[in-house]
């Protein structure tokens with residue numbers, strides 16, 4: 001059994017991003033900028049936003065967070081997003097999810113300029129992903145692909161079982177695997193007999209948020225396990241969806257949680273923001289020339 005060490009790989013990626021930021025600064029004087037929109041007081045959301053901000057600082061990005069009260073109106077958030085779309089210091093916009101129930105999340109995600117959509121949640125970028133065109137890909141599934149690549153795990157022709165069909169994890173994960181020529185199954189809350197599907201899988205990618213959803217009797221020998229779930233136990237310990245202790249004994253590769261997919265998500269946010277900044281810098285240079 002080998003661990004898929006997301007923490008180690010994320011450090012390597014951060015170093016690369018940081019080097020490229022220095023180069024971008026010296027060649028065009030531009031600093032990549034990320035804006036985060038945070039609504040309400042959820043401590044978990046605040047903690048994630050803080051982690052993102054710290055990561056931005058480490059690699060030399062400009063970052064700004066717009067923190068708004070739980071009771072804020074739809075219109076006020078929309079105004080903020082339009083302002084960020086028009087702010088040339090901002091290359092990437094991230095709306096921290098989930099938003100309060102009175103807010104129309106889809107409408108806000110559609111308002112973000114697709115060129116600044118570093119989360120890859122705008123339907124424009126979703127469409128580009130599904131048709132295998134270049135665009136912004138959601139950070140968590142993108143990080144998973146990077147992690148598999150780092151350990152030379154080729155998904156081509158492999159049976160991949162994606163558990164969870166969310167717009168931010170399961171669906172884009174399945175699209176990326178399909179684009180890489182895997183055979184893909186998507187299981188979800190209405191799947192009858194989950195075990196039947198997971199037992200057949202060479203690679204299981206699980207992002208649901210249910211502790212111990214995947215147990216050792218549900219996986220075949222030498223399976224590759226990617227645990228994307230995030231939950232907290234009663235004791236406050238951070239855990240994934242997989243019974244790590246027992247499933248790891250049957251696995252060829254497995255992500256720890258924490259220390260697996262989580263740090264890769266942040267690394268891909270940095271990488272997507274750098275990508276946006278480079279495109280914007282190039283467009284600016286071209287506008288100046290003409």
Ligand SMILES: Nc1nc(=O)c2c([nH]1)NC[C@@H]1CN(c3ccc(C(=O)N[C@@H](CCC(=O)O)C(=O)O)cc3)C=[N+]21
Pocket residue numbers: 048051094095096097098119139140230238257258259260261262263264265266
């Ligand atoms: N618009 C939007 N984009 C997101 O990308 C987004 C979001 N909303 N809402 C919440 C989820 C969750 N998420 C995580 C990021 C990093 C870790 C991470 O780094 N976790 C560490 C542990 C961190 C700790 O100790 O608390 C690890 O797994 O090792 C986890 C989860 C991004 N999300």
